[in-house]
Amino acid sequence: MQEMLRVEKLKMHFGGLKAIDGLDLVVHDKETLGIIGPNGAGKTTLFNCICGVYKPTDGKIFLKDEEVQGKEPFEMARKGVARTFQISKPLRDISILDNVVAALGINEYTGFGSILKKSHKKEIVDKALEIIERTGLKEFKDKKAREVSLGYLRRLEIARALAINPLLIMLDEPCAGLSNFAINEVIDLVMQLKSEGKTIVLIEHNLPISMKVCDRLAVLNFGQKIAEGTPKEIQANPQVIEAYLGEEDDDHVNA
Numbered sequence: 167m168q169e170m171l172r173v174e175k176l177k178m179h180f181g182g183l184k185a186i187d188g189l190d191l192v193v194h195d196k197e198t199l200g201i202i203g204p205n206g207a208g209k210t211t212l213f214n215c216i217c218g219v220y221k222p223t224d225g226k227i228f229l230k231d232e233e234v235q236g237k238e239p240f241e242m243a244r245k246g247v248a249r250t251f252q253i254s255k256p257l258r259d260i261s262i263l264d265n266v267v268a269a270l271g272i273n274e275y276t277g278f279g280s281i282l283k284k285s286h287k288k289e290i291v292d293k294a295l296e297i298i299e300r301t302g303l304k305e306f307k308d309k310k311a312r313e314v315s316l317g318y319l320r321r322l323e324i325a326r327a328l329a330i331n332p333l334l335i336m337l338d339e340p341c342a343g344l345s346n347f348a349i350n351e352v353i354d355l356v357m358q359l360k361s362e363g364k365t366i367v368l369i370e371h372n373l374p375i376s377m378k379v380c381d382r383l384a385v386l387n388f389g390q391k392i393a394e395g396t397p398k399e400i401q402a403n404p405q406v407i408e409a410y411l412g413e414e415d416d417d418h419v420n421a
C-alpha cells in the first residue's frame with residue numbers, strides 16, 4: 167500500500183507542555199484514518215503541525231516522499247493538504263458560493279484580497295457549483311455564510327477543502343455540536359468522499375461515528391499513540407478502554 171503521509175517521532179512542545187510527544191503515524195493512500203482520544207490528547211495539534219500552522223519542535227513529516235515539516239500553511243495547501251477546523255472559519259459575510267470560489271482562487275492567485283474579484287471566471291464558478299452540488303449545498307449557495315446553520319458550515323468547510331483538489335483531506339471533528347440529522351448528513355458526505363477514493367484523516371471524538379466511517383483508528387493520549395488498528399481491534403483494546411472509553415462523555419463540545 168502506498169503511503170500518503172508519514173509522521174516520524176513528531177514533537178510539539180509548548181513550554182513544558184508536550185502536546186505531541188514522539189508520534190509516529192502513517193496514512194495510506196485512499197484510506198480513512200480516524201484519530202481518536204480524550205480532550206487535550208493532541209489531536210488538533212497534530213493537524214496544525216501537518217498543515218503548517220505550527221512548526222514542530224522536532225520530528226519529520228513526509229507527504230508522499232517529500233519532507234514537509236515546518237512549511238507554511240499556504241505551501242501545504244498548494245501541495246494538496248486540506249483541512250477543516252474544529253471551529254468553522256468561513257468568510258462569514260459572503261455567500262456560500264463565493265466562499266467556494268475564493269477557495270478555488272487560492273490555487274490560481276496569490277494575495278487573498280484580490281482573489282474574489284479575479285475569480286469569477288466562468289470555469290471557476292462552474293467548478294464551484296459542481297463542488298457545491300457534491301456537498302449538498304446547492305439550495306443555500308446564495309446565502310451568506312453567517313446565515314446558515316452549523317451543519318451547513320461544516321459541509322462548506324469540506325467544500326472549501328475539496329476546492330484545492332486535495333491529496334489529503336483532514337477533518338477536525340466535523341460532527342461536533344451537530345444534531346443527529348446534521349451528523350448523518352456529514353457522515354454521508356465523508357462516506358461519499360471515501361467512495362471517490364479520497365485519502366482522509368478524521369478526528370472524531372464520538373467513537374461510534376469513527377468506527378463506522380474509518381478503516382483504521384489511531385488512539386492518542388497525552389501526545390502519544392497508545393493504540394492503532396481496525397475499529398474492532400481498538401474497541402477490544404484494554405488500554406483504549408481505560409484511557410478513552412472510561413472518560414466522562416459530556417465534555418466533548420470543546421474548543
Ligand SMILES: Nc1ncnc2c1ncn2[C@@H]1O[C@H](COP(=O)(O)OP(=O)(O)O)[C@@H](O)[C@H]1O
Nearest residue numbers: 180183185203204205206207208209210211212
Ligand atoms: N498554541 C498552543 N499553546 C499552548 N498550548 C497549546 C496550544 N495548542 C494546544 N495546546 C495544548 O496542547 C494540548 C493538546 O491540545 P489539542 O491538540 O487541542 O487537543 P485535542 O484536539 O486532542 O483536544 C492541550 O493541553 C492544549 O491546551
Ligand SMILES: [Mg+2]
Nearest residue numbers: 209210252421
Ligand atoms: Mg481538538
